[in-house]
Amino acid sequence: xxxxxxxxxxxxxxxxxxxxxxxxxxxxxxxxxxxxxxxxxxxxxxxxxxxxxxxxxxxxxxxxxxxxxxxxxxxxxxxxxxxxxxxxxxxxxxxxxxxxxxxxxxxxxxxxxxxxxxxxxxxxxxxxxxxxxxxxxxxxxxxxxxxxxxxxxxxxxxxxxxxxxxxxxxxxxxxxxxxxxxxxxxxxxxxxxxxxxxxxxxxxxxxxxxxxxxxxxxxxxxxxxxxxxxxxxxxxxxxxxxxxxxxxxxxxxxxxxxxxxxxxxxxxxxxxxxxxxxxxxxxxxxxxxxxxxxxxxxxxxxxxxxxxxxxxxxxxxxxxxxxxxxxxxxxxxxxxxxxxxxxxxxxxxxxxxxxxxxxxxxxxxxxxxxxxxxxxxxxx
Amino acid sequence: xxxxxxxxxxxxxxxxxxxxxxxxxxxxxxxxxxxxxxxxxxxxxxxxxxxxxxxxxxxxxxxxxxxxxxxxxxxxxxxxxxxxxxxxxxxxxxxxxxxxxxxxxxxxxxxxxxxxxxxxxxxxxxxxxxxxxxxxxxxxxxxxxxxxxxxxxxxxxxxxxxxxxxxxxxxxxxxxxxxxxxxxxxxxxxxxxxxxxxxxxxxxxxxxxxxxxxxxxxxxxxxxxxxxxxxxxxxxxxxxxxxxxxxxxxxxxxxxxxx
Numbered sequence: 001x002x003x004x005x006x007x008x009x010x011x012x013x014x015x016x017x018x019x020x021x022x023x024x025x026x027x028x029x030x031x032x033x034x035x036x037x038x039x040x041x042x043x044x045x046x047x048x049x050x051x052x053x054x055x056x057x058x059x060x061x062x063x064x065x066x067x068x069x070x071x072x073x074x075x076x077x078x079x080x081x082x083x084x085x086x087x088x089x090x091x092x093x094x095x096x097x098x099x100x101x102x103x104x105x106x107x108x109x110x111x112x113x114x115x116x117x118x119x120x121x122x123x124x125x126x127x128x129x130x131x132x133x134x135x136x137x138x139x140x141x142x143x144x145x146x147x148x149x150x151x152x153x154x155x156x157x158x159x160x161x162x163x164x165x166x167x168x169x170x171x172x173x174x175x176x177x178x179x180x181x182x183x184x185x186x187x188x189x190x191x192x193x194x195x196x197x198x199x200x201x202x203x204x205x206x207x208x209x210x211x212x213x214x215x216x217x218x219x220x221x222x223x224x225x226x227x228x229x230x231x232x233x234x235x236x237x238x239x240x241x242x243x244x245x246x247x248x249x250x251x252x253x254x255x256x257x258x259x260x261x262x263x264x265x266x267x268x269x270x271x272x273x274x275x276x277x278x279x280x281x282x283x284x285x286x287x288x289x290x291x292x293x294x295x296x297x298x299x300x301x302x303x304x305x306x307x308x309x310x311x312x313x314x315x316x317x318x319x320x321x322x323x324x325x326x327x328x329x330x331x332x333x334x335x336x337x338x339x340x341x342x343x344x345x346x347x348x349x350x351x352x353x354x355x356x357x358x359x360x361x362x363x364x365x366x367x368x369x370x371x372x373x374x375x376x377x378x379x380x
Numbered sequence: 381x382x383x384x385x386x387x388x389x390x391x392x393x394x395x396x397x398x399x400x401x402x403x404x405x406x407x408x409x410x411x412x413x414x415x416x417x418x419x420x421x422x423x424x425x426x427x428x429x430x431x432x433x434x435x436x437x438x439x440x441x442x443x444x445x446x447x448x449x450x451x452x453x454x455x456x457x458x459x460x461x462x463x464x465x466x467x468x469x470x471x472x473x474x475x476x477x478x479x480x481x482x483x484x485x486x487x488x489x490x491x492x493x494x495x496x497x498x499x500x501x502x503x504x505x506x507x508x509x510x511x512x513x514x515x516x517x518x519x520x521x522x523x524x525x526x527x528x529x530x531x532x533x534x535x536x537x538x539x540x541x542x543x544x545x546x547x548x549x550x551x552x553x554x555x556x557x558x559x560x561x562x563x564x565x566x567x568x569x570x571x572x573x574x575x576x577x578x579x580x581x582x583x584x585x586x587x588x589x590x591x592x593x594x595x596x597x598x599x600x601x602x603x604x605x606x607x608x609x610x611x612x613x614x615x616x617x618x619x620x621x622x623x624x625x626x627x628x629x630x631x632x633x634x635x636x637x638x639x
Contacts, residue, residue: 014575
């Protein structure tokens, strides 16, 4: 059963209907094979871009949809309910567009943003390093000014779309001044010296490429620096809250997909002469799953409404990411339980959902980091 | 070119479809309404004709108030404007009456070409194109899987049991399409926003010049006397291949008169 949504406008209702249609006709037929084979579905992003789904939260002057986060995140949730890798990809793409949109010059934005928002140019976001995940200020990748250009050297780990993207939003050190020594750069794919390691062999999200990006003397014009020198880390941190809401929405969708599969199965499968959903032991498991999905949705939407109103929402974004991803882990694990032996096989999607949920507790700030953020807000 | 595309809202084929026990008409409230699938192909063909030859695409829908959802989607796909024929007096109209009501509405919109899906997934009578062309006194090209327009000439391929026929006619004409004709486009969010500003004219019986005595359930020429649930699908037959699988398949097909 699709999620019940209360949407603010008739166009957002039509937008959700369009998203469900695209998910059913374009994503659902591809997801199982692509996840099994580890094939990156570039054409799906082109389809979503053509439909306008990659530009929803950005203003109309750049070709965006001017939609509030309250609406955009529900679109993302609908995508995540059918194909988590694509939901994550859309969220990462939005994150990689954010620095240019928020900190770029008018010239930079009119040159690059339309192609990024239309989905012609897919983005990747390079912040983490092998030894600097939760602590990005410890990064070592460097950008050295050389006349009218910068030369970048180093390695960026865990890059979603690494090797597949058309542009890379890269954070690199321009001085040794700790957190204030980092700058942000727009690096187009194909720039000499931009290399990629073999993609990670992951537990899940195999339809989403994750690779280490190597910067080996990558020369970009000084005009590709986004924001001021030294502003990079604050740009990165400014984008993280919105990125966390994106992951919260995708995780909620993933959990909804697992719940739907479990309920459908529990209505069909019989034991002791009746459908297993009519046995209280399993019925209550399903009820707890539904409650977990709904509370995750309510939590991320509450944070989104604060953001849309222009109010601080960092604590709420961390709470939403924590709740939605922990709930998704529990709901997908329970979905495997409801399907029993069938759930443990690859004939059904729930074992994949369970593997996909795990990483959501890890990326975009581990859930331990979310608790750190939340507790520091409390201690203020 | 004045292109009119007929769009019907039908119950989603994914949801259970029912007739109402009191008057044997379709229970439209019981299921989500969607654009009749074949009508999406008609919309796509209308948009393609407009793109190739210029003109304007008008959506014409007869149906209850909630059919506006389907009209909005057709406009979001790219149609220019819509006419919504909506009146309680139309409820329960059969195909003959529907063709009359649409003929009257077409009198207001005018047309060079009327395009529609070759049947609807709810009633599946598949007769509207023929009835309309008779009433309008214009050629009908039904079951088209390819349409070409050259000036006032229209050439089409219509699917048959043995392949297809090539047919030609002069515009104005009525054309019904099958799903092989094209691949309907998706709306885009820009299309959704643009649709909000496109004109939708609502017509009642009087506005369209429809005689109330000729439409509606009470005046219908046909009557649903009885109906029953579709029988549950029988368990399939499993044939174990013991070297004679091919022969058994042939036997089965022969028994069903497929070969």
